Amino acid sequence: MQKSSSLIMSNATGQRQRMGALLGQGFLLFITSLSTFAVFFIFYFILKDAIPFFKLEGFKEFFTSTAWFPSGEPAEFGALPIFIGTGLVTLGAVVVAVPLGIAAAICLSDLLPFNVRQIVKPVIEILAAIPSVAYGFFALVVFAPLLQNHGGAILSAGTWMILGPILALLVVVLGDLINEKLESKKTGWVVFPILGGLALFTIHSLASRLAGVEISSGTNALNVAVILGIMALPTVVSVSEDALQAAGRELREGSYALGATRAETIIKTVIPASVSGILAAVILGVMRAIGETMVVWMASGNAARIPDPWHNMLQPIRTLTATIAGDMGEADHVTGSSRYHVLFAMAFCLLAFSFVMNLASELIVKRSRKKLGKS
Amino acid sequence: MTLETRKLLDKAFSGLGLIAIGMMAAALLLILTPILWRGSKAFIFKGTIEHRRVMLEEFDRGNTDRFPAEMEKAKAAREPIYQILADFKAEMKTMERSTRGEYKSAYREVEQAITVLLGPAPGERTPVLMRQRYGQMRWDRTQIKLHEVLFSEEWDYSIPGAMGVLVETPRIEQFAGTKLEPLFHYMEEHIDEMMRPKTTFYWQFITDKSKDSHIFGGIWPEVLGTLYLTLGAMLFAIPMGVIAAIYLCEYAKEGRVVSFLRICISTLAGVPSIVFGLFGLAFFLNTIHVSDSKSVLAGSLTLSLLILPTLIRSAEEAILAVPRTYKEAALSLGAGRWHTILTVILPASLPGILTGIVISMGRAAGETAPIIFTAAVSVGAPLKIWETLNQPTPALPWNIYNLCTEHEAVDEIRHVQYGMVLTLVVIVLLLNMAAILMRARISKKLRG
Numbered sequence: 001m002q003k004s005s006s007l008i009m010s011n012a013t014g015q016r017q018r019m020g021a022l023l024g025q026g027f028l029l030f031i032t033s034l035s036t037f038a039v040f041f042i043f044y045f046i047l048k049d050a051i052p053f054f055k056l057e058g059f060k061e062f063f064t065s066t067a068w069f070p071s072g073e074p075a076e077f078g079a080l081p082i083f084i085g086t087g088l089v090t091l092g093a094v095v096v097a098v099p100l101g102i103a104a105a106i107c108l109s110d111l112l113p114f115n116v117r118q119i120v121k122p123v124i125e126i127l128a129a130i131p132s133v134a135y136g137f138f139a140l141v142v143f144a145p146l147l148q149n150h151g152g153a154i155l156s157a158g159t160w161m162i163l164g165p166i167l168a169l170l171v172v173v174l175g176d177l178i179n180e181k182l183e184s185k186k187t188g189w190v191v192f193p194i195l196g197g198l199a200l201f202t203i204h205s206l207a208s209r210l211a212g213v214e215i216s217s218g219t220n221a222l223n224v225a226v227i228l229g230i231m232a233l234p235t236v237v238s239v240s241e242d243a244l245q246a247a248g249r250e251l252r253e254g255s256y257a258l259g260a261t262r263a264e265t266i267i268k269t270v271i272p273a274s275v276s277g278i279l280a281a282v283i284l285g286v287m288r289a290i291g292e293t294m295v296v297w298m299a300s301g302n303a304a305r306i307p308d309p310w311h312n313m314l315q316p317i318r319t320l321t322a323t324i325a326g327d328m329g330e331a332d333h334v335t336g337s338s339r340y341h342v343l344f345a346m347a348f349c350l351l352a353f354s355f356v357m358n359l360a361s362e363l364i365v366k367r368s369r370k371k372l373g374k375s
Numbered sequence: 376m377t378l379e380t381r382k383l384l385d386k387a388f389s390g391l392g393l394i395a396i397g398m399m400a401a402a403l404l405l406i407l408t409p410i411l412w413r414g415s416k417a418f419i420f421k422g423t424i425e426h427r428r429v430m431l432e433e434f435d436r437g438n439t440d441r442f443p444a445e446m447e448k449a450k451a452a453r454e455p456i457y458q459i460l461a462d463f464k465a466e467m468k469t470m471e472r473s474t475r476g477e478y479k480s481a482y483r484e485v486e487q488a489i490t491v492l493l494g495p496a497p498g499e500r501t502p503v504l505m506r507q508r509y510g511q512m513r514w515d516r517t518q519i520k521l522h523e524v525l526f527s528e529e530w531d532y533s534i535p536g537a538m539g540v541l542v543e544t545p546r547i548e549q550f551a552g553t554k555l556e557p558l559f560h561y562m563e564e565h566i567d568e569m570m571r572p573k574t575t576f577y578w579q580f581i582t583d584k585s586k587d588s589h590i591f592g593g594i595w596p597e598v599l600g601t602l603y604l605t606l607g608a609m610l611f612a613i614p615m616g617v618i619a620a621i622y623l624c625e626y627a628k629e630g631r632v633v634s635f636l637r638i639c640i641s642t643l644a645g646v647p648s649i650v651f652g653l654f655g656l657a658f659f660l661n662t663i664h665v666s667d668s669k670s671v672l673a674g675s676l677t678l679s680l681l682i683l684p685t686l687i688r689s690a691e692e693a694i695l696a697v698p699r700t701y702k703e704a705a706l707s708l709g710a711g712r713w714h715t716i717l718t719v720i721l722p723a724s725l726p727g728i729l730t731g732i733v734i735s736m737g738r739a740a741g742e743t744a745p746i747i748f749t750a751a752v753s754v755g756a757p758l759k760i761w762e763t764l765n766q767p768t769p770a771l772p773w774n775i776y777n778l779c780t781e782h783e784a785v786d787e788i789r790h791v792q793y794g795m796v797l798t799l800v801v802i803v804l805l806l807n808m809a810a811i812l813m814r815a816r817i818s819k820k821l822r823g
Contacts, residue, residue, distance in 0.1 A: 024713060028622040031615055035687065036639040038680050042646060045657040100395050107392030122811055123400050129734075129807040130800060131741025132648075133772040134410065137796050141779055141789070142409050165394055169387050176380040230402045237399075261381050263388035291647025293744040294772075298780060321649045321744070328653070328748055347653045351646060358645035362638065 043351065050348040053077075053341035062345065068304035068318075070327060070339045077342050081306045083349075085221070085317030089296060092225025092313060093232050093289035098282055100229075101236030105281075108237065109244040110252075110266055128234035132294040139227045139299035144218030151215030151314075156207035163206070167199040215314050219301040222313040227295050232285040239284055243277020243368070244270060276368035280361040287354050290321075297322040320346045407800070414797025417790045421514035422575030424449045425494060429509055429591055434583060445571060450497070452568035455561060457496055460486065463555040481549055485524060485558075492520040493569065505587040506784075512591075513790065514572040521566055525559055580794055588754060589778060589791050596757045597795065600671070600768030601740050601802070603758065604750060607675025608682060608739040613732060615679070616686030620728075623687070624694040625716055644684035648744040651681050655749040671763035674750025674770075681745055682735040689731025693724040726817045730810045737806035741799060743772035753777040771799040 054062070057077055065078025108117055147154060175192045182191075215222075247270045255265040271278070301316020304323070308315070324343045424445060431437040463482065467475050494510035495502060502508055511517040526543040547559040562569075583593030619640075627633045655677030659665050665673050697720050705715040721728075743751075751773035758768050778792045779785060 021712070025622075025626055028618055028626055032619040032622040032627075032636060034615055035619060035643055035680075035683055036636060038683070039639045039642050039646075041658060042643075042650065042654045045654055045662070046650065049657055100398060103392050103395035104399055107389075107396050111389050111392050112396075120396055120400075123403055125807060125811065126804060127399065127403050129737055129741075129803055130406065131743070131772055131803055133741065133743045133775050134796050134800050135406070137775055137779060137792065138406050138410065141792070161398075165391055169384075169391065172380065172383055172387055176377070176384075179377075230406070233399060233402075261385040263385040264381070266388070287645055287647075291645075291649070293647070293649040294776060298776060321647060324649050324653065325744060325747055328656075344653060344657075347650045351650050354645045354647055355642055358642055359638070362641055 046344055046348050046351055049341055049344035053338055053345040056338045056341070062342070066306060070342060075339060077338065079320075079323075079342075079346065081304045082318050082320055082323055082346070084306050084310065085300070085304075086290060086319040086321075088221050088307070088311070088313070088317055089224045089228060089300065089319060090286060090289045092221060093228035094282070094286060096226055096229025097232040097236050097285050097289070101233050101281070101285065102240055102278060104233070105237045105241040105244055105278075106266055106271075109241045110262065110270065124234045124237055127230065128238075132231065132292055133298075135227050135231055136294040136298035139223055139295055140219065143223055143227065144299055146218070147215050147220070147223055148218035151218075152211040152213050155210040155213055159207040159210055160203060163203045167203060171195045171199050213314070217301055217316055219299050219316055220314050221300065221307065221317045224296050224300045224317075225313060227299065228289045228292055231292060231295065232288045235288050236281045236285040239281035240274075240278045243274040243281065246277060246369070247273040274368070276364045276371075280364045280368075283357050283361040283364075287357050291350065291354060293321040293325050297325050302326060320350055410793065410796050410800055413790070413793040414800075416515075417580050417794025417797065418578060419574070419576050420790070421572040422577070423510070423512055423514060423517055423570040423572050425510040425570070426512035426575060427573075429512060433505075433586060433591060434579075436579070449569055449571055452565055453493055456489065456493075456558060456569075459555060459558045459561070460489075460496075463550075463553060463558075466554045478550070478553070481527070481546070482555070484527065485546060485555070488520065488524040492517065492524060506590045509591075511570070514570070516787070517566065517570050517572070521562065524562060581798060584757065585754075585791075588782065589774075589788055590784065594771070594774075594791070594795055594798065596755055596769045597771045597774045598798065599757045600751075600755075600770040601772070601799070603671050603760075603763050603768060604674050604678060604746060604770055605736055605740045607671060607763065608678035609732065609736060611676060611679035612682050612686050612735065612739075616683055616731075617690050617728060619683075619687045620690030620694055621716060621721075624691055625712070625720070640684050640687055643680070644688075648681060648742055649747075651677055651745040652748045654680075655745060660749060666765040668765075669748070669750050669752065669767035670765050671750055671758065671768050672765070674746045674768075675763075677745045677749045678739045678742060681742060682739050685735045685738065686731055689734065690724075690728045693727025693731065694720060696727060697723045726813055730813045730817070733806050733810040733813070737803040737810075740806070741772055741803050743776060746770060746773060753781070771795055771802075775799065 062077055062079050063083075064080060065076065066080050067076040067078040068081060069076045108120060112120065171192065175195050178191050178195075251269055251273055252265055255269040256262075260268065296319045300319060300322060302318045302322055303316040304318040307313075307317060324346055327339070328343055427437055427442060428446065431439065431442055467478060467482065470478070490496065490507075492511055494508065511520050525546060527546050527549065529542050529544070531540045531542045545559070547556060550556050550559075577593075580593040581598055582595050584595050585592045623633065623636065627636075655673055659673040659676050660669070665676065701719050701723055702715055705719040706712075710718065750767055751770050752767040753769065753774060755767065755769045758766055775792060775795050778788060778795070782788060
């Protein structure tokens with residue numbers, strides 16, 4: 001009797017179980033949506049403390065003035081140099097991270113054999129895992145003095161390292177094109193040395209001019225941009241590698257079957273197919289660079305003025321994140337003043353920017369997935 | 376294009392990719408090498424007798440039988456120096472006023488440099504500040520300070536427009552012909568006997584308290600603070616993350632609600648870490664008052680929000696990787712949904728979830744920006760476990776920043792800074808190694 005009743009559920013127990021399951025599911029949903037609440041709370045609380053600033057000081061000064069004296073009498077809150085500083089280092093980081101990261105991602109997904117890839121992947125993971133404060137320490141204690149004492153040598157070596165491979169590739173392509181135009185195979189031994197010599201001369205003259213540059217302070221935008229670029233590399237590499245992988249085997253094999261070499265396949269077929277994923281990778285890299293605090297706080301020099309000229313990377317700058325981190329210690333005592341609220345206003349700008357970027361990258365990835373899935 | 380050029384281009388292209396990989400590896404090496412090499416010197420270095428004295432007097436550690444004899448020897452070797460100083464002082468009194476004035480400030484510099492190098496002269500009162508009670512504890516610092524005794528440094532700004540040039544003149548020339556002259560030779564030749572350097576393995580660097588703002592001792596308060604913050608963050612984040620992953624994988628039906636949830640999670644992942652810090656301050660401390668001032672609790676809560684997205688994603692991946700057949704078999708045996716999750720899916724995905732947990736632990740341990748306003752102070756004692764509820768703590772990431780930018784003797788304690796960075800990096804890298812190994816085993820298992 002007992003057994004049969006446990007096998008065949010009565011209506012009431014069934015209902016109770018269904019209620020229990022529903023309750024349990026509700027509980028799970030609640031816990032899951034905590035992260036949603038967190039997002040809303042973050043927006044709400046940052047905005048709540050940011051609005052008083054705009055009420056007190058208005059928008060115009062914040063976005064257009066270049067005078068940043070939050071503790072002055074009267075206080076001035078012109079954050080334009082800080083926005084420009086943020087943009088400058090982010091741009092620098094993108095210049096470092098994007099070409100290098102995409103090249104590395106192509107290498108990882110298409111060129112390297114499986115067992116080599118198994119070694120390279122941990123390198124990327126370790127780069128991503130090193131705490132930002134360790135990068136900042138490196139930038140401040142090791143890299144900054146190096147830049148200050150051997151700035152010219154480092155700059156010229158960097159020029160060789162960046163321009164060397166690019167110009168070599170260019171020489172090959174151009175030489176080939178010229179040979180094709182001349183329509184004679186015998187000119188090859190003249191054209192290539194001339195072009196090569198020209199390229200070497202260009203790099204050499206540029207490098208020797210840079211070798212004479214003296215850097216007055218090692219804590220500057222260049223230092224930070226390079227380190228931020230290295231920090232953004234893992235993001236760029238792993239996301240764009242995913243995108244390249246998603247392009248699929250059939251596409252590559254089709255291209256090979258038409259007689260394309262590997263390089264041609266990658267450039268003309270794989271990259272166009274995965275361009276949206278790569279774009280998402282770049283966006284995520286930008287976000288990583290813009291949101292980074294410790295490196296810029298420690299090694300950017302924290303000078304709230306626009307470099308002269310504006311693209312001069314060798315001058316100290318100041319960024320949004322570093323301003324928030326640095327000024328909150330002092331502004332904390334004056335809770336409620338514009339000085340306190342301006343930091344929240346900056347945080348809101350960061351937050352809004354990263355929100356938009358994140359949404360954009362999400363949309364791009366989703367759309368590209370749909371496209372690849374259909375084709 | 377001819378076929379040859381196309382082949383050449385193909386090779387050149389591969390070369391570019393390899394260069395990129397090589398540059399990445401080079402960057403990693405470039406960053407890790409100084410940290411590993413100079414960081415190891417916080418643990419293994421040539422310690423002078425002053426180091427052993429500090430260990431004995433401040434940390435009750437060392438050989439109490441042999442030390443006094445050794446100290447006597449060192450004192451005997453230092454004796455002539457103080458003799459020479461006293462002689463010179465007497466000589467100065469006999470000098471004419473103008474020459475005396477000339478020597479006086481230079482002499483004071485020498486005297487100060489010697490105090491820094493060897494500690495206070497015998498018979499002098501014990502200074503109040505601990506850092507003035509002892510001489511140089513490390514052989515590398517000893518040599519720098521010896522150089523300061525032997526040479527006077529001056530910045531020459533005479534060239535207009537250019538930066539200042541450092542000019543070093545040997546003090547032995549300054550004091551030529553006086554009774555102080557033999558001092559410099561004596562110091563140069565007998566520095567070994569005065570300081571008695573010995574290779575020291577100071578592993579207690581991790582477990583010692585710091586004294587006199589990190590000039591003495593180790594980094595235990597920071598290590599412990601980092602441990603508390605990390606574990607606290609995991610305590611909040613693991614249940615939330617795993618439950619959210621279970622819901623998203625097993626219960627939720629793809630629809631508006633779920634895609635909204637996913638957008639929120641990815642937004643959370645994209646929020647800059649400093650904004651988390653501000654939010655922690657504005658919400659946990661200023662609005663719901665989890666504690667009166669900064670505290671480990673507030674820091675842990677903030678950090679847990681930061682690592683939540685990573686945790687959810689990795690747990691989701693792990694749950695999705697469990698073969699469908701497992702779940703179907705369990706359901707066909709009559710297990711309920713919840714029962715299946717608890718007894719089949721979770722155990723099968725546990726290694727994957729653990730990997731995610733370990734990686735997020737590394738992230739939580741290394742983050743600085745979220746704890747600046749919520750949990751970190753620069754100086755503090757190691758906390759008891761119940762004190763974490765309402766007291767701030769020193770933590771490795773914050774103190775690395777603090778020591779290398781705001782400390783009053785930045786150059787004197789480089790080894791402490793490097794030691795801290797090394798400790799933090801090793802903690803984070805060990806966690807990540809563990810994750811990499813675990814993942815390798817999982818993929819092996821799934822394949823085989």
